[in-house]
Amino acid sequence: MRFLLATTLSAVVAVQAISLEDVCTPIYVKSKLPSDSVYPGITLDRSFIEASPVYNSTTSGSAIFPTETIDYRNVTLAYSHDGRNDTVKLRFWLPRPDRFERRYLSTEGADYYINQGVQQLPGGIIYGAVSGSTDGGFGSFDTGVDEVLLLANGTLNHQNVYMFGYQAHHELSTIGKSLTRRFFNMTDTDKLYAYYQSCSEGGREGWSQVQRFGDEWDGAVIGAPAIRYSFQMVYHLWANVVEKTLNYFPSQCEIEAIVNQTIQACDGYDGRNDGVVSRSDLCKLHFDLNSTIGERYYCAADGDVPAQNSTISAKAVEVVNTILGGMKDLQGNQVYLSYQPGALFYDAQSTYNTTTGAWGLDINSFGGEYVARFVNLIDADNLSSLDNVTYDTLRDWIQQGWQMYEDSIHTAWPDLTPFHRGGGKILHYHGEQDGSIPTASSVHFYESVRRVMYPGLAYNASNAALGDWYRLFLVPGASHCMNNDLQPNGPFPQTSLATLIRWVKGGLVPVTLNGTVLSGSFEGQEQQICAWPLRPMWYSNGTEMRCEYDQTSLDTWTWDFDAFNMPVY
Numbered sequence: 001m002r003f004l005l006a007t008t009l010s011a012v013v014a015v016q017a018i019s020l021e022d023v024c025t026p027i028y029v030k031s032k033l034p035s036d037s038v039y040p041g042i043t044l045d046r047s048f049i050e051a052s053p054v055y056n057s058t059t060s061g062s063a064i065f066p067t068e069t070i071d072y073r074n075v076t077l078a079y080s081h082d083g084r085n086d087t088v089k090l091r092f093w094l095p096r097p098d099r100f101e102r103r104y105l106s107t108e109g110a111d112y113y114i115n116q117g118v119q120q121l122p123g124g125i126i127y128g129a130v131s132g133s134t135d136g137g138f139g140s141f142d143t144g145v146d147e148v149l150l151l152a153n154g155t156l157n158h159q160n161v162y163m164f165g166y167q168a169h170h171e172l173s174t175i176g177k178s179l180t181r182r183f184f185n186m187t188d189t190d191k192l193y194a195y196y197q198s199c200s201e202g203g204r205e206g207w208s209q210v211q212r213f214g215d216e217w218d219g220a221v222i223g224a225p226a227i228r229y230s231f232q233m234v235y236h237l238w239a240n241v242v243e244k245t246l247n248y249f250p251s252q253c254e255i256e257a258i259v260n261q262t263i264q265a266c267d268g269y270d271g272r273n274d275g276v277v278s279r280s281d282l283c284k285l286h287f288d289l290n291s292t293i294g295e296r297y298y299c300a301a302d303g304d305v306p307a308q309n310s311t312i313s314a315k316a317v318e319v320v321n322t323i324l325g326g327m328k329d330l331q332g333n334q335v336y337l338s339y340q341p342g343a344l345f346y347d348a349q350s351t352y353n354t355t356t357g358a359w360g361l362d363i364n365s366f367g368g369e370y371v372a373r374f375v376n377l378i379d380a381d382n383l384s385s386l387d388n389v390t391y392d393t394l395r396d397w398i399q400q401g402w403q404m405y406e407d408s409i410h411t412a413w414p415d416l417t418p419f420h421r422g423g424g425k426i427l428h429y430h431g432e433q434d435g436s437i438p439t440a441s442s443v444h445f446y447e448s449v450r451r452v453m454y455p456g457l458a459y460n461a462s463n464a465a466l467g468d469w470y471r472l473f474l475v476p477g478a479s480h481c482m483n484n485d486l487q488p489n490g491p492f493p494q495t496s497l498a499t500l501i502r503w504v505k506g507g508l509v510p511v512t513l514n515g516t517v518l519s520g521s522f523e524g525q526e527q528q529i530c531a532w533p534l535r536p537m538w539y540s541n542g543t544e545m546r547c548e549y550d551q552t553s554l555d556t557w558t559w560d561f562d563a564f565n566m567p568v569y
Helices: 009-015 026-031 158-183 201-212 229-235 238-246 252-270 280-286 314-324 365-375 391-405 417-421 439-453 459-467 496-506 551-555
Strands: 042-058 069-081 088-095 103-107 129-134 150-152 193-199 219-223 296-299 308-311 350-353 358-361 425-431 470-475 512-517 526-530 535-539 544-548
Touching (some): 042 158, 069 158, 103 201, 129 158, 158 201, 193 201, 193 496, 201 219, 219 496, 238 314, 238 358, 425 496, 439 470, 459 470, 470 526, 526 535
Parallel strands (some): 103 129
Antiparallel strands (some): 069 088
């Protein structure tokens, strides 16, 4: 499916005589480079330009754009910061001149990477936009910030921290928008629409731009963002420390059995039995995880791991219940939130000892590396052990990282006034069964924005005011930034950028968000996703879905982080 708004007559006149071959040469690109004054403090390398045309490239489709055949030119540029001996590379995919729709799109990264290679770039070309990504100056498009974070043990590379945090993305969009204007011969009065789209770490990077440079964007699609960075990264160790404290390390097979039992039990709480937990809040209220104790599970042998044929233990349920209760310190104060029931959380992985035949600790590498490199400033890709690590230790690591990186990668500034004042629109989504970044993280930030920006309005009025330009959608059954193999009949908002474009340019407010079922027995079906704070409920034997207000259910999404004296946005 393609969504292209009508091209204006002036744009047609500007590009009708230009072919892809004409413009896809280093000489032509060089003639269209922005001046160095477009971003004070940087100098474009005019001797390094790569440009090549690509024809009839068929995208395989993804969670964020449909299958399409596209033509584009692939352009790579480089620049340096004045006074520094560095090189930053930018990659742009530019649409055919007759397909350009006066749009620019920034795409970003995942995990510790500031980009996702070329995975997200087709999403812009499909909608007539120039798509851009950056390597952050880290040495290559395949180099993560963790590899260049330290100059030596104990010495942080602050420049790379700030580049990762927000600076590289701002430079990318500034240069990218200027290049787009010059490349397609736009006049100063021509409107260029600037968009952003990404998920996970890329979602955090999107918020870094909206929060700091809001008036430079028309809209952003932000999925499952890794905001509140220190909280999120240390939280990856929560399951490990719970297992160690309770001295039980369930296999992934046993955890998946508990999750599958949860899905089966909570499937119908939304009024329809389709294998999808659309109402994890009702699951929280009504489902007793202890009821899974004694249920049988089986997993076939896998490598050195023998077949598992057993029943769910009380200790495994205790571990899962403790994890789902959110991170607490030793005094019982709430440190952070947790996943929703039905999520297959990945942090609780354990390792099988072939000698003893027992399952043991497997330290999560995201959390372990964050503490080692970002907090302790030690060049190591994980912690060597969790000896003497308690719930209080996790709290202290969070606070230390929060203080160290609040001005760079924390990314939880709730006052979005410049973005709102500039007319920008945010389409924010999060899978309800995200097992990597808890769904409640997005809810907590949305509510922080609502309270900060509309302190004088009542709840319903403030939600209505915020919904005019910022909408949050919880995707039923969805996993982290994609559809969910355990709940395949759930929808995913594959065409969210098209929805955002309609909202920005046509004023069409997404009262609900369109989702496409990408697998399962409902594959290809279109379903509507409710905007927060409304929740889905099916009627008429599961044929009619309504978005309803349910205060009791909404209360289950509220977390009070009383372990800290500072507000946690």
